[in-house]
Structures are given as C-alpha cells and as structure tokens.
Amino acid sequence: MASQHRRFTGTLALTAGLAVVGLLAGCSADAGPTSDNGFGFAAAEQDPDSSITVWVDAAREPIANAFKEANPDTPISIETYDGNAGGSDSFKTKIALFDQSGEGWPDVVFSTQTNDTSWAAKELNGTQAFAAPLNKGVLDDDFLEGFTAGANDPMTVDDAVYGLRNDLAPVVLWYNQKLLDQFGYDIPTTWEEYEALSDDLAADHPGYILGSVGDSFVGTYVYYWGAQAPIFQLKGDTFSTDFADDHSTRMTDLLDHMVDNGTLIQDSVFSAGFVDYADKLVATPGPAWYSGAVFQNPDNLNVPAGEIGAAAPLYWDGEDKVTGNVGGGVWYASSHSKNLDAVSDFLEFAISSDKAIELASGLPAYTDASDAWLATQAEGGYFVGDFEGSVNTAAGSVWNGWGFPSFSPETAYASVVVPGLAAGKSFAELVPAWETEIKNQAQVSGYTVK
Incomplete structure (x- = not known):
C-alpha cells in the first residue's frame, strides 16, 4: 500500500562488516542522527534502498509476510521473537544491547505490551530514544486520526505519539x-x-x-x-x-x-x-x-x-x-531507521489494510478496520x-x-x-x-x- 505522506530521502554509503548484536539481526550500522529531515526528531540520513528489519511475534508474522508479498520492491527482513509476552522485557533488553554497540536496531517492533513507551520514548545510556515520534512527519495526520478515540493514549507523551495500537482488547x-x-x-x-x-x-x-x-x-x-x-x-x-x-x-x-x-x-x-x-x-x-x-x-x-x-x-x-483490558499490541518505529518511508508504508499496511482486517484475531484499533471486522464477525453467523x-x-x-x-x-x-x-x-x-x-x-x- 503506497503511503501518502511526504517523502524525504537522502544517500548513505553502505558499510561492510556490520556487527550483529543479540539474538536478532537489526538494521545497518548507525551513522548517528542528522537533522530531523521533516520527521520531527534527529533522524538518521535516509536511504530509500535500505532494507528494513521488522520484529514480530508468531501471531503477527502473517501480516508481515503479507506486506512483503504485496510490496516486492521494498527490501525487508522479518524476524520473530516472543513479542515481549508476559512482560518478559526482551524488547527492552535487546534494544539496550544495540544502544551499547551503536548499531543493529530493528526498524519496526511489535510488542504485546502497552507499557513499553515508558522506556522506549526516553533517552537511554546516552542514546536517543528508540521509538520515533510518529505524528511529527513520519505519518500523515489523516491516517493517525483514523484510530479509535483513546487507542494511542498509552503511547502518547507530551503530544508525541510513540507507538500505534494494533488492536483493542477490552x-x-x-x-x-x-x-x-x-x-x-x-x-x-x-x-x-x-x-x-x-x-x-x-x-x-x-x-x-x-x-x-x-x-x-x-x-x-x-x-x-x-x-x-x-x-x-x-x-x-x-x-x-x-x-x-x-x-x-x-x-x-x-x-x-x-x-x-x-x-x-x-x-x-x-x-x-x-x-x-x-x-x-x-x-x-x-x-x-x-x-x-x-x-x-x-x-x-x-x-x-x-x-x-x-x-x-x-x-x-x-x-x-x-x-x-488485556494487551492490545503496539507497533513501534525506530528513530534510528534509515528508511522511514518504508517503515510508514509497513505500519499503515499492518494496521489498516484489507489484509490486516482479514488476519485480525481480535478487535482492530483502527476505526475503519474495526468496523469491518465487527461487521464480518456479526455476519459470519458464528456468534x-x-x-x-x-x-x-x-x-x-x-x-x-x-x-x-x-x-x-x-x-x-x-x-x-x-x-x-x-x-x-x-x-x-x-x-x-x-x-x-x-x-x-x-x-x-x-x-x-x-
């Protein structure tokens, strides 16, 4: 699905011999933040050809694969992890390792926990916050306004939205x-x-x-x-x-x-x-x-x-x-990503596309998707x-x-x-x-x- 937000691109020479830290491979080595490039934070220099790495739990792997199939020209690597299930803290632990090495961060992370913003939106160990604010230029206001009222409140700090709710779990x-x-x-x-x-x-x-x-x-x-x-x-x-x-x-x-x-x-x-x-x-x-x-x-x-x-x-x-409320997973975008255009395309697809509705096992947080999912459930004759x-x-x-x-x-x-x-x-x-x-x-x- 093509994103309608503004495109900001740059160039970056590729570096060989990138280190892989921890269990999962992340994105390429970070050259450090530059200007915000219109994204509302000190973003890395953008490279439209840079592959994005997406972390998902097993339940979200199908939507990630669906995006890959629907967007063959977007380079993407999909990695599975426990999704931070049960408050395992695996998300924070792995990001801390990448912060120490200065490279390897994934571009998109799905977490089953709604409380990760409390650390992901803060600078840790002298490294800028992992989570990118999404309402400062990464995503269009029209898209963000499509969420169910209050859905993204737990991920909002000082009017900056650091994560997007995948589903509601009342x-x-x-x-x-x-x-x-x-x-x-x-x-x-x-x-x-x-x-x-x-x-x-x-x-x-x-x-x-x-x-x-x-x-x-x-x-x-x-x-x-x-x-x-x-x-x-x-x-x-x-x-x-x-x-x-x-x-x-x-x-x-x-x-x-x-x-x-x-x-x-x-x-x-x-x-x-x-x-x-x-x-x-x-x-x-x-x-x-x-x-x-x-x-x-x-x-x-x-x-x-x-x-x-x-x-x-x-x-x-x-x-x-x-x-x-029991969870309602959250998508985070990395402030270190070199391809925020691809990141935004992925987030919109994972949250609001027809495929997202089809693969949803619970109530989507996006209003149009929620309405369609509820109607499908009601009309299906199961309940x-x-x-x-x-x-x-x-x-x-x-x-x-x-x-x-x-x-x-x-x-x-x-x-x-x-x-x-x-x-x-x-x-x-x-x-x-x-x-x-x-x-x-x-x-x-x-x-x-x-």
Missing part, C-alpha cells in the same frame, strides 16, 4: 448460550451475579466452569483491572498499589470463593488442560481477542458456531460500568446475541485507573500467585507477597513507591 463476558439454556441460567451482568452463578453451577452441575486464573494476564487485567482495583497505578514517577481498597478485597474474596467451589480452574487458557473444558465452559470474562484465539481456534476450544456470545462487561452492582454491540460497549468502557509504568504486572503474578495457588494457597494468603513483589519491581524500575 474485556467482555463470553458465554455459552447452549449451556445456559440447558441449565436454565441467565447471563450474569454484575460481579455479584457472576459469583452467585458459580454457587448454582457448583451445586447443580459440578465440573462445569466459569473461567480460569491460571494466566498472569487474566488475574491482573481481567479480574483486578475490571474490578477497579487500584493495585497498579502511576502518577508521574510515583507508583502505588493498594490491595486493601474495597474493590481489591472484594475481587480477592470473589476469586477465592470461586476457586474453592471449583468454578475457576488454574489451567492456562492456552493449555491442553483448558481444552478439556471445551464443552464445560459456561461463561468467562475475557478480552475481545478470545474470539479468534480461544473459541474459534482449532487448536484451542474450537466451539461450534451458534453457541458462543459476548455480553457487556461485568461490573460491581451500583458502581460504574467499566472493564479491564449469538449482540456481539457487535457488546464489544463496542466494552471498547468504550475500559477503566482509566490502571497505570502504564515500564514494568508489567504479569511478572509478579506469574512468580508469586501462580505457584502459590498451585501449592494450595488462597489469593488472600498470597496478597502480601504479591504486593511486595510489585513494589519491589517498581523500585527497581526507578519509581517512587507510595
């Missing part, structure tokens, strides 16, 4: 209408009704479930974020976590109650153990991308058409109707109920009290809660150690802990 309530009808249950609308349903299900239909707490993203983003629990907040350089807040304690109690009655299991939603519950999952809160990654996935639950629906998010009775309306409701209801520091809440959950639950401890018993681990990570990351 949490909805997924339900199996076939099972609800069979058992005579209504779709729960509040957390209280969800918990009450768990008691009925445990008493009358043991073995059937309402979700899992075995994934770090589920425990943190789905349940605690969705409950408005202020356990991960950031104001400036001050980080705070409050597990004693009423929203936090109520969610802790709810989770312990449902683990005890057997309606919340500890298997990861991507495990073989979870697949065994394909015909026993009555309902579960989960992100929009469960649509393709879990329910329609031949390697996961693979539920037949006409059974699964998405309802509006759960909320506390009498309180704001808000929800959590029951008002799928389109429920997802749109969730997308506009994400609680804004969650913070985006440079570290992920998933790592503390994975290191403390997951093994603790497996050892038979309750959430309430694990909260002190969990809170301490979060605070320790905040301090190590340089934040003042309140």
Whole structure:
C-alpha cells in the first residue's frame, strides 16, 4: 500500500562488516542522527534502498509476510521473537544491547505490551530514544486520526505519539448460550451475579466452569483491572498499589470463593488442560481477542458456531460500568531507521489494510478496520446475541485507573500467585507477597513507591 505522506530521502554509503548484536539481526550500522529531515526528531540520513528489519511475534508474522508479498520492491527482513509476552522485557533488553554497540536496531517492533513507551520514548545510556515520534512527519495526520478515540493514549507523551495500537482488547463476558439454556441460567451482568452463578453451577452441575486464573494476564487485567482495583497505578514517577481498597478485597474474596467451589480452574487458557473444558465452559470474562484465539481456534476450544456470545462487561452492582483490558499490541518505529518511508508504508499496511482486517484475531484499533471486522464477525453467523454491540460497549468502557509504568504486572503474578495457588494457597494468603513483589519491581524500575 503506497503511503501518502511526504517523502524525504537522502544517500548513505553502505558499510561492510556490520556487527550483529543479540539474538536478532537489526538494521545497518548507525551513522548517528542528522537533522530531523521533516520527521520531527534527529533522524538518521535516509536511504530509500535500505532494507528494513521488522520484529514480530508468531501471531503477527502473517501480516508481515503479507506486506512483503504485496510490496516486492521494498527490501525487508522479518524476524520473530516472543513479542515481549508476559512482560518478559526482551524488547527492552535487546534494544539496550544495540544502544551499547551503536548499531543493529530493528526498524519496526511489535510488542504485546502497552507499557513499553515508558522506556522506549526516553533517552537511554546516552542514546536517543528508540521509538520515533510518529505524528511529527513520519505519518500523515489523516491516517493517525483514523484510530479509535483513546487507542494511542498509552503511547502518547507530551503530544508525541510513540507507538500505534494494533488492536483493542477490552474485556467482555463470553458465554455459552447452549449451556445456559440447558441449565436454565441467565447471563450474569454484575460481579455479584457472576459469583452467585458459580454457587448454582457448583451445586447443580459440578465440573462445569466459569473461567480460569491460571494466566498472569487474566488475574491482573481481567479480574483486578475490571474490578477497579487500584493495585497498579502511576502518577508521574510515583507508583502505588493498594490491595486493601474495597474493590481489591472484594475481587480477592470473589476469586477465592470461586476457586474453592471449583468454578475457576488454574489451567492456562492456552493449555491442553483448558481444552478439556471445551464443552464445560459456561461463561468467562475475557478480552475481545478470545474470539479468534480461544473459541474459534482449532487448536484451542474450537466451539461450534451458534453457541458462543459476548455480553457487556461485568461490573460491581451500583458502581460504574467499566472493564479491564488485556494487551492490545503496539507497533513501534525506530528513530534510528534509515528508511522511514518504508517503515510508514509497513505500519499503515499492518494496521489498516484489507489484509490486516482479514488476519485480525481480535478487535482492530483502527476505526475503519474495526468496523469491518465487527461487521464480518456479526455476519459470519458464528456468534449469538449482540456481539457487535457488546464489544463496542466494552471498547468504550475500559477503566482509566490502571497505570502504564515500564514494568508489567504479569511478572509478579506469574512468580508469586501462580505457584502459590498451585501449592494450595488462597489469593488472600498470597496478597502480601504479591504486593511486595510489585513494589519491589517498581523500585527497581526507578519509581517512587507510595
């Protein structure tokens, strides 16, 4: 797809014997920043023949390959990595190595985490910020204005947009209408009704479930974020976590109650153990991308058409109707790139092209793509109920009290809660150690802990 933004090009002699640093190969050696060339930052001298290196996770590899096929004249190298999944910090670690060597940076990086801007937009070790501001000349305003309102807020610093949201991941309530009808249950609308349903299900239909707490993203983003629990907040350089807040304690109690009655299991939603519950999952809160990654996935639950629906998010009775958010990947462009024209072409293709809509497993962040994807899902006959309306409701209801520091809440959950639950401890018993681990990570990351 041809970009419509202004073209700024230059020349640069190629250097032989480039070093490759770390696991993945990056772009060619950096000659250092020159003028901004109309890009709004000290860009490298541009070379329209320079190959771009794109890092993607396995799920985004198809769209990168689609761009390569559609743009045979654009030199591109595609590398796969873990996508920074689970807050692994691999993205930051690898970039730090390239900063030290002064070369090797990739031109485009996809990350599953929405908090990487906190470090990628800052100068590190005397090297200019890795992430290029994209709204200063790299991309047209017309393109940038096409995103769903607020989608790029976590990647915006002082009015500069340092990353582009690939998809939105608001949490909805997924339900199996076939099972609800069979058992005579209504779709729960509040957390209280969800918990009450768990008691009925445990008493009358043991073995059937309402979700899992075995994934770090589920425990943190789905349940605690969705409950408005202020356990991960950031104001400036001050980080705070409050597990004693009423929203936090109520969610802790709810989770312990449902683990005890057997309606919340500890298997990861991507495990073989979870697949065994394909015909026993009555309902579960989960992100929009469960649509393709879990329910329609031949390697996961693979539920037949006409059974699964998405309802509006759960909320506390009498309180704001808000929800959590699970990721929603982000594309970053390198400020060291020598071919920002090709970078911008790639970003527009990966986010807004027909191929991007076709390959999307969840709700795209770009409005036109989102509308088309939702319409396709609704018309496809797979989902029951008002799928389109429920997802749109969730997308506009994400609680804004969650913070985006440079570290992920998933790592503390994975290191403390997951093994603790497996050892038979309750959430309430694990909260002190969990809170301490979060605070320790905040301090190590340089934040003042309140």
